[in-house]
Amino acid sequence: MKKRRARSGFSYSRQAAAVGDGGGSKEKEKARVLLKYEALPEYLKDNEFIRDYYRCEWPLKDVLLSVFSLHNETFNIWTHFVGFMIFTGMMMMSLTEKMSMENVMATFFGERGDGWLTSKTINRSNASDSFFTDSYVGRIARSPVLHASKDSDSVPLWPWLVFLVGAMSCLIFSTVSHLFACHSRRFYYFFWRLDYAGIALMIICSFFAPIYYAFSDHPYWRFCYLSSITLVGFLVVLTLLAPALSSSRFRSLRAGLFLFMGFLGVIPATHAVILHWDHHQIRVSLVYEIVMGLLYGIGAFFYVTRIPERWKPGAFDIVGHSHQIFHVFVVAAALAHCAATLIIMEWRRGLPA
Template sequence: MSPMEGGALAKKRKPTTTMDHQTSSSSASVDNNYFNVSHNHVTDNKKNKKKKKKKKRNKAKPKRYSLMSYWELPEYMKDNEFILNYYRANWPLPQALFSVFRWHNETLNVWTHLIGFVLFLGLTMVNLLRVPQVADLLGFFARSTPISAVTNVSRNFISQGIMTTNLIELKQMTSQEMEIAAAGHEMSGVAYWPFYVFLGGSMFCLFSSSICHLFSCHSHPLNLLLLRIDYAGITMMIITSFFPPIYYIFQCDPRWQFIYLGGITIMGVFTIITLLSPKLSSGKFRTFRALLFASMGLFGIVPAVHASIVNWGNPRRNATLVYEAAMAFFYLTGTGFYITRIPERWRPGWFDIAGHSHQIFHVLVVLGALAHYAAILVMLDWRNTFGCDNNNAT
C-alpha cells in the first residue's frame, strides 16, 4: 500500500471514530438523565409522604391560638389601654369556649360572675325546694352576732311557728317535714314571686356577663351583640332588685307599689333602649353608661326614705338598712373602679391577668347582690310573721 492510500484510509476512519464517540457519550448522558429523573421522582414521593404525615398530625392536634398585645388588637377590641397583654382576638367559637380554662386577661372576669351565677342558682333551687335552713345561709351567720335586730333575720323564715331557727342537715329532713314546710309556705299568705324575680334577674345578669367576656373575642358583630345583652343584664338586675323590698314594705299600700315599681321599670326600659345603640357600646361612653346605671340605683333612695318613715317603729328596719347600705356601698364602689380603671391606670401591664378594675367590679357586684339577698330575707321574715294590721310589731 502506498503512502497516499494509507493517508486516505486514515482520513476515512477518523469520522467514523468521532461519531462512535458521540453516540456513546449521548447514550451515557441519557442513562444519567434517566437515573437523575428516577432519583428525583423517588425523593419527591418521600417528601410528599412526609407532608401528608405532617398534615395528618396538624389535623389531629387542634390549632392553639396565641394571645396578643393591646397594639395588635382590632380597633373594636381596644377598650382599656392600661391592660397591655394577654388578649384574644378573632378566635373561633370552640377555641373561645375552651379558653375558659386558659389564662388570659378575661379569665377572672368570666369566672367571678360564673361562680356568682352558680351561687344564686343554688340559692334559687333551695328556696324552690322550700328548705329554709339552707336558703338562709346569711341568716345562719347573722345569728352568731349579738345585735338583737340581726338575730331575728332567719326566725320563722317560711311560716310563723312551724320552722325552728336551728340549722339542720338536708339528710335529716324527712319527706313529711318537707311537706309541712311546703304547707307552711302556702299558708303564710305572702307572695314569693318578687323574691324569685330578683333571683332570676341576678342570674341573668351574672350569666350574660360571663358569656360576654368569654365569647366577645370571636368577631365584631358578636362582640356588639354580647355587649348589648350584657348591658341589658345589668339593667335587669337593677330593676328586679327593687321588686322584693318595694313589694313587701308597701304590701299594705298598693298605690306606692305601683308608683315605685312603675318608675324604676320605665327607667330600665329607657336605659336598655338607649344602650342598644352600637355607638354607645364603645369605650368612649363608659362613664355615660356607668352614670345611667348609677342613676337607676340612686332612684332607690326615695322609696328607702319613705319605707324608713313608714316602718320607723319596726326594730327590723335597722337590720334591713344595714344590709341595704352594704349593698349600696358595694355597688357604688364597684362603679367607681369601673369608671376610674384603678389600679391598672397606676401601673399599666401589672394587672393584665389578675387584679384589674373590671375584676374588682365583678366581685363587688356579687357581694352587693348577696347583701341585698340578706335584706330580702329580713323582709320575708317580717311579712311572714306580721300582716298589715301590725306592721310595727316586734
C-alpha cells in the same frame, strides 16, 4: 419571629404578624394566639392599660375552651360565674322550700357561719335599736323565711324569685359576654349589649321584692314605684342598645346610667322607713341596703377610673385589674341586698294578715 408559651397552654405572640406560615396552619395558629393591645382590631381596644394576653377572633370552640385557660378575661369570667352559681343555689333552695338565712349561711359558709348567726338569743321585747346587732340576723336564722305554709300564704314568694332571676341573668350574661365577645365584631356588639341589658334587668328586679313587701298595705305606692322603675330601666336598656355606646369612650355614661337607676331606690326606701320606722327590721334592712349602695358605688369607681392598672399598665393584665374588682363588688352588693330582702320578708310574715 420566635414564639413562647403562655402558662395557659395557648401560644403567645407579641405581634399579630407572627401567626403561622400560611394556609390552614395559619388559621389554626391564629386560634391559639394571645395578642398585645397594639395588635388588636379597633373594636376590641377597650382598655389601653391592659397591655397583654388578649384573645382575638378565635373560633368558637377555642373561645369556649379558653374558660379553662389563663388570659386577661379569665377572672372576669369566673368571678361572675361563681356569683351565678351562688344565686342558682339560692333559687334551688327557694323552690324546694329550704331557703332561710340559716340555710344560706350553713350552705355557703359551713357550720361556723351558721353558728355565728345563731349564737345570740333573741328577745323581741328587749331588742336593741342598734343597726348592727346580730340579734336580727339570728332571728331570721331561726325562721324558714321562704318556707311555704298556710300561715304565710298571704306573703307571696314570686317577688323574691324575680330578684333571683334578675341576679342570675345579669351574672350569666356577664359571664358569657366576657367569654365570647372576642370571637368577632358581631359577637362583640351583641354580647356587650346583652351584658348592659343584664345589668339593667338586675337593678329593676332588685326593687321588686323590697318594694312589694314594704308597701303590701299601700298598693297605690307599690304600683307607682315598681312601674316607674321598670319604665326607667326599659328606657336605659333602649339607650344602651346603640352600638356606639358600647365603646370605651362612654364608660362613664354607662356607669352613670346604672348608678342613676340604683339611686332611684332612695325614694321608696325613704318612704318605707318613714312608714315603718317603729319596726326594727326595717331599719336593719335599710343598713344592708346602704351597704349595697356603697358596694355598687365603689365597684363603679373602679370601673370608671380603671384603677389600679392605670397606675402601672401591664402589671394587672391577668389578675387584679379594675373590672375584676368591679365584678367582686357587684356580687357582694347583690348578697347584701339578699340579706336586706330576707329581713323584710321575715318582718312581713310576722305582721297580721
